[in-house]
Amino acid sequence: MKRILFTTMLAAVLLVAGCGQSGGKSEEPAMNHSTGHGSGNSESSSQHEGHEENGGAEEGVSSNVQALFSYSNDSVKPNEEFVVKIRIQAPDGEPYDAFDTVHEKKMHLIIVNKDLSYFSHIHPDYEGGGQFTITTSLPAAGEYKWIADFKLEGGSALNRSEWMTVQGNAPALKPVEPDEQLVKTVDGKQVTLSMDHLMANMELSLNFHIADASTKEPISNLQPYLGAVGHVVILSEDAEQYLHVHPTEERSTGPDASFMTTFPHSGVYKIWGQFQQDGKVFTVPFVVKVP
């Protein structure tokens, strides 16, 4: 399973802080349903249905849930705002319009580029009728994967994704290299990741220990972010596997934040931990190799 369980309240609010760039725009450009050159599953038609990440065996209603991504611009260019609409529907086009709020939102949208050097976590607004909308921009040419994570009312967490391309000369991709040391400094915080064991197919605990980077004093005044001590996203290096991660102690305020997950198979994975202190979200990335 590779979905992340989130919770919570809806908001027409853009979760700007640390949650990536979003911008609520009220006027809507005409949508051109073009996009998605790129990955092997691209289609020639203009609208694309999101694919389920995990090749997982979804049954019943879930397996019929589609996400139709459409973009306001024919060709998206770097640093140029565009509107993305994501419509959640059945194969016959009938929208699903009842969603549970998970980690304070009805939909979490993760955007990464092909080598996972770019990461954004934003929250589209729900407009009703199965339709989510957000205005955003992307920093450079190249391919990006969009992963929409949501939950139909009373159902289980789902994710649907697709690749799209930002036009132009894409910077060279870099290999996703495992970190030699799982200690990073971000925004004045020193974050140390530890795992109780690192094996495929076995539930494990991820612990983030957060200290002040200069004094090394543990930080114990983390604020809730999306209703929990933090938020963690994990993707396999090819972005095909999106892992389900959940906090074990939601109410912790630091210095430790623990989460449970299961790596489905051996390989390289990138992990992004997001935490909040003093009203600011910071994102710390790690790359691990699962034997």
Ligand SMILES: [Cu+2]
């Ligand atoms: Cu989110």
